[in-house]
Amino acid sequence: MHQGTGPTDHEGAATAGEARCPYSAGGALELHRGGELPWRRLRERHGGLVPVELEPGVPGWLLLGYKENLQVLRDQTYFSADPRPWGAAGVPVRSEALGLDGAGHQRLRAPIVDALARADTARLVPVVERAAVHLLGRVAAEGRADLVGGYAAPLPALVLNELFGLPDEYGRLLADVAERSWSTDPGEAASAEREAHGYFRGLVERKRREPGEDLAGHLLAHPNALTDEEAAQALALVWRSGHEPTTHLIGNSLLRLLEDPAVWTAYLGGTLTPEDFVDHVMWTDPPLRVMAGRYSAMDLRFAGAHIRRGEPLLFGLASAHADPSVSGGRDEAVSMAGNRSHLSWGAGAHRCPATAFSREVVRTALDLAVDRLRGMVLAVEPADLRWRPSLSVHGLEELPVWFTATGERAQRDEERPPDRGPARTWIRRRRRPAGQGARYQAPLAGPAREGAAAAEAVAAAPRPRRRAPQGAGARYQAPFAEKEAVPDPLDRLLADWRSRR
Secondary structure, eight states, X not given: OOOOSOSSOTTOSSOHHHHTOOBOTTSOEEGGGOOOOOHHHHHHHHTTEEEEEEETTEEEEEEOSHHHHHHHHHOSSSEESOOGGGTOTXXXXXXXXXXXXXXXXXXXXXXXXXXXHHSOHHHHHHHHHHHHHHHHHTTTTTSEEETXXXXXXXXXXXXXXXXXXXXXXXXXXXXXXXXHHTOSOHHHHHHHHHHHHHHHHHHHHHHHHSOOSSHHHHHHTSTTOOOHHHHHHHHHHHHHHHHHHHHHHHHHHHHHHHHOHHHHHHHHHTSSOHHHHHHHHHHHSOSBSEEEEEEESSOEEETXXXXXXXXXXXXXXXXXXXXXXXXXXXXXXXXXXXXXOOSTTOOGGGOOTTHHHHHHHHHHHHHHHHHHSTTOEESSOGGGOOBXXXXXXXXXXXXXEEOOOOSOOOOOGGGSOTTOOSOOOOXXXXXXXXXXXXXXXXXXXXXXXXHHHHHHHHHHSOOOOOOOOOOOGGGTSOOOOOOOOOOOHHHHHHHHHHHHO
């Protein structure tokens, strides 16, 4: 089955991963060493799961089969999402909804679910369209673009920022933070993480002070009454868990259209709907290949292996989706289109609450890119595309394309001189009708002269002076010196970001 155009064949028999012998002396796969994994050979050798080392000396398991991944996703009796009871070494402890079970998980999850439900199709699609048209308009006259860095990557940040109820400039800040958080430079990634934390803490502080009818406002007003820290973590979770997968789902989908003429024809001809096409890409090129998973709640035997209490299990989505038990080895262009039993959105109690949200963003983004970038083709050979060096994320570093240039060169927001006023808008004004009678001026002659004289007399009469309103405190007294507005944390974050650009 097609697994994307990368530097190695994910399903091939000979890969770089096998060449470097990724197994430790104890027979565990050393995930901490990175690199591509030979999914098919791993399934043939180990079946449903394989022992791994998350870090040197930290054991765990990687789920390979579809049914094994699905069972662990659904089962809350034998497998826990909460790492704290097990003292899992080498695994970050999370205190938000993803890292809890039971009532604690439901208390933190419900505000996210209910807030996202307010962003229905009628409200979401116009927001996505505005952001997408803005980004596409910036490259429309160029005839070339990077559809990952210039489109798929900033789009989710701009959309979420508007749904959070903040001006667009904060969306550009959030998009920049997201891009730097993917950096391979640890210092750059750590700096971006601090800024992301500041963004969401500042967002909560502002929305507590200025509540609104937006996603952040609805989450804060939820009856579950999240604390400021819990609310900031919940909003950050929506961004963190949705931004990068959505970016690469858009990128991988556009690549699939560009490199496969049969899919392109089916998509443009309407025989392959955008919704079904998204499912097809989720099966063949999922944006997430490996995800942090669960912890064994007890010693047990599972999929032919002895798993000890507290050992972590990772979800191998790329392997599960290529499992012959569900894929049947089919490789037709639309073999899995419309099949929504893939695991990319999760399953069970922790299933992604933003599934419908993400589908609308991706569908709208694809439609607008295909519609506006006419004659779009890859600018490089597929083999020359650069993929992110990540075991977890399956996505492109960039997607360079050529297309038919249209429209005028759009001025970037950051290129607009700071002292320039708002852009002039030309409005067709109605012509004022010609004067007719005394409504517009005194008539020069005619039988109505007496009426005109009376009107002149009234005009010449002294008008009574309007009484000044009585004093009502400081409103009519000399104003006191106004206190200078103190910038809130979001303002300071934005100012600091501007100064470093």
